[in-house]
Amino acid sequence: xxxxxxxxxxxxxxxxxxxxxxxxxxxxxxxxxxxxxxxxxxxxxxxxxxxxxxxxxxxxxxxxxxxxxxxxxxxxxxxxxxxxxxxxxxxxxxxxxxxxxxxxxxxxxxxxxxxxxxxxxxxxx
Amino acid sequence: xxxxxxxxxxxxxxxxxxxxxxxxxxxxxxxxxxxxxxxxxxxxxxxxxxxxxxxxxxxxxxxxxxxxxxxxxxxxxxxxxxxxxxxxxxxxxxxxxxxxxxxxxxxxxxxxxxxxxxxxxxxxxxxxxxxxxxxxxxxxxxxxxxxxxxxxxxxxxxxxxx
Numbered sequence: 001x002x003x004x005x006x007x008x009x010x011x012x013x014x015x016x017x018x019x020x021x022x023x024x025x026x027x028x029x030x031x032x033x034x035x036x037x038x039x040x041x042x043x044x045x046x047x048x049x050x051x052x053x054x055x056x057x058x059x060x061x062x063x064x065x066x067x068x069x070x071x072x073x074x075x076x077x078x079x080x081x082x083x084x085x086x087x088x089x090x091x092x093x094x095x096x097x098x099x100x101x102x103x104x105x106x107x108x109x110x111x112x113x114x115x116x117x118x119x120x121x122x123x124x125x
Numbered sequence: 126x127x128x129x130x131x132x133x134x135x136x137x138x139x140x141x142x143x144x145x146x147x148x149x150x151x152x153x154x155x156x157x158x159x160x161x162x163x164x165x166x167x168x169x170x171x172x173x174x175x176x177x178x179x180x181x182x183x184x185x186x187x188x189x190x191x192x193x194x195x196x197x198x199x200x201x202x203x204x205x206x207x208x209x210x211x212x213x214x215x216x217x218x219x220x221x222x223x224x225x226x227x228x229x230x231x232x233x234x235x236x237x238x239x240x241x242x243x244x245x246x247x248x249x250x251x252x253x254x255x256x257x258x259x260x261x262x263x264x265x266x267x268x269x270x271x272x273x274x275x276x277x278x279x280x281x282x283x284x285x286x287x
Binding site: 009031033035069071072073075076079080083100101102105106109110112113 | 140143144147162163165166168169172173176180235238239242243245246249256257258261264265
């Protein structure tokens with residue numbers, strides 16, 4: 001079971017609306033502007049990835065469409081999470097809103113982390 | 126009537142003030158200009174510069190607890206500058222200059238940002254030290270960045286063409 005995260009303007013809510021056991025959706029809302037967001041995000045997602053492995057390597061689908069802002073340290077933390085998930089063979093999908101210029105710029109650039117292993121997908125809506 | 130927005134603001138060097146200022150500036154720009162995407166970009170540039178100032182400023186002197194934010198916004202162009210105390214010979218000032226010189230080697234800021242992310246794909250950054258702030262400003266803000274050192278005061282400016 002994955003619990004929600006809430007801290008300092010940021011919430012991450014698990015949404016289990018498919019019930020087919022193939023993916024968990026995590027909806028990010030608000031802003032991530034902590035000095036070291038990795039201190040919060042890395043332990044949380046280590047728990048998520050542990051759960052994903054135990055559950056048969058279900059896909060972790062992160063939805064950023066409702067994010068207002070994140071700082072560059074959060075980008076660094078996301079890169080760390082991409083590498084961590086890849087190391088555990090946990091598939092991830094990043095979903096973002098391409099109508100928001102900042103999201104399009106940030107996530108389009110992160111496509112450099114998409115590899116032929118298929119473990120990271122970037123999806124714009 | 127031409128639209129012009131001038132902000133000249135001393136800011137206490139507390140991390141929580143970054144979000145207060147980012148949100149306030151976003152609202153000011155949104156009240157003056159139409160393009161919300163560009164307003165968000167200005168707010169991001171400001172918050173990244175403030176973060177760097179607080180992280181890498183020399184705040185050891187008892188009298189040093191303020192940084193200085195100046196913004197000029199007009200139709201078509203915005204300039205943001207942040208001044209803060211530094212130790213002029215510190216590794217942080219040297220690294221800032223190196224980053225600006227490295228950025229100048231790219232034809233487009235987008236290329237620099239992707240190159241930095243590619244570096245991270247090879248060797249992930251240490252947690253809490255992304256070294257992405259200035260490169261992100263140049264890329265997302267389409268900015269020309271400059272740094273000027275006068276005595277023990279560093280001013281970093283970002284000139285954004287909208």
